[in-house]
Amino acid sequence: MCGGAIISGYIPPTVPGRPKKLTAEYLWPELKRSSKLKNLEALDLSDNYIIHGSLEDVVAYLALSNFHYYRLNQTLADRWDVQTCIDYSLVCLLSNFWACPHVSGLAALLKAAHPDWSPAAIRSALMTTAYTVDNRGETMIDESTGNTSTALDFGAGHVHPQKAMNPGLIYDLTSYDYVNFLCNSNYTVNNIQVITRRKADCSGATRAGHVGNLNYPSLSAVFQQYGKHKMSTHFIRTVTNVGDPNSAYKVTIRPPSGMTVTVQPEKLVFRRVGQKLNFLVRVEATAVKLSPGSSSMKSGKIVWSDGKHNVTSPIVVTMHARL
Secondary structure: OOOHHHHHOOOOOOOOOOOOOOOHHHHHHHHHHOHHHOOEEEEOOOOOOOOOOOHHHHHHHHHHOOOOEEEEOHHHHHOOOHHHHHHOOOOOOOHHHHHHHHHHHHHHHHHHHOOOOOHHHHHHHHHHOOEOEOOOOOEOEEOOOOEEOOHHHHOOOEOOHHHHHOOOEEOOOOHHHHHHHHHHOOOOHHHHHHHHOOOOOOOOHHHHOOHHHOOOOOEEEEEEOOOOOEEEEEEEEEEEEOOOOOEEEEEEEEOOOOOEEEEEOOEEEEOOOOOEEEEEEEEEEEOOOOOOOOEEEEEEEEEEEOOOOEEEEEEEEEEEOOO
16 A cells, blocks of 8 residues: 555645654544544445545545545435535545456456456456355445345455456457447447447347347346236356366356246356356246336346356346336
8 A cells, every 4th residue: 555655745744733653543533523524424444435534634544544434424425426525525435446446456467367368257257256245154234224235235246366366167258249239239330330449230239139148247137017917038148168177067046036047058068178158047027016116126146166166147137117
């Protein structure tokens, strides 16, 4: 992290009563006395919090006091936006900004270890080996509510660098897959060319199927109820063996509550490293009682395992009732 001299450079040396050597023991009472911190609650490092205070105090405190976050009081947090940030002289840092350099560093390590891996392969390795339990062995808690968190809170989970180095299977993608995704998202060829900066071809989009077939490590289905009692969709995925030759993976399914998830085939047998195999995931849901315009979200997962590697893909299903 930053050296003491660099941190001290952010802090005016002429403030009366401030010691030459800053410590967390000194800074914590200082921050609590700050008028800008009256509506804040000290919390341990976690997601979705905002840092509040002057730049020099924030930088010093973060460096010297275990990177604590501060949560704005609920009223302010509910209406937080860029203008609020300016009005309250905040240093507003969303948690993703903190995660980004850490994950970027891990991506660089994976690229160094596996120079032939694509960005999608690296992302897959980080996602499918992540974990979602805390030090109690239970699902992480959402500290803003005190409730058990869901896939919409933790995403794929907390990265596990060692396991990501050897994920077993990866979900890979090429630029053509993204073009097919855009085509199936009803973008025109001209729209897509603005992004790709080259001639786009949507002829392969039909073979790719619907947008949910983008070969992403997670699966998300949205069902519009519209008077239907039973609804279903499917996903096609392709995994590449980057683990051991002559390996067999069996699937374990933990469906979202009240829904049915099936995977075909239930076993993938690889003869060599680099071999690709496909599987199909079908999700079936029954309509639930919802007020007009509201929605309900449930999450689950599928895990491919050969006894050595566990390759996890989250499943999120949203039920939506029209107005």
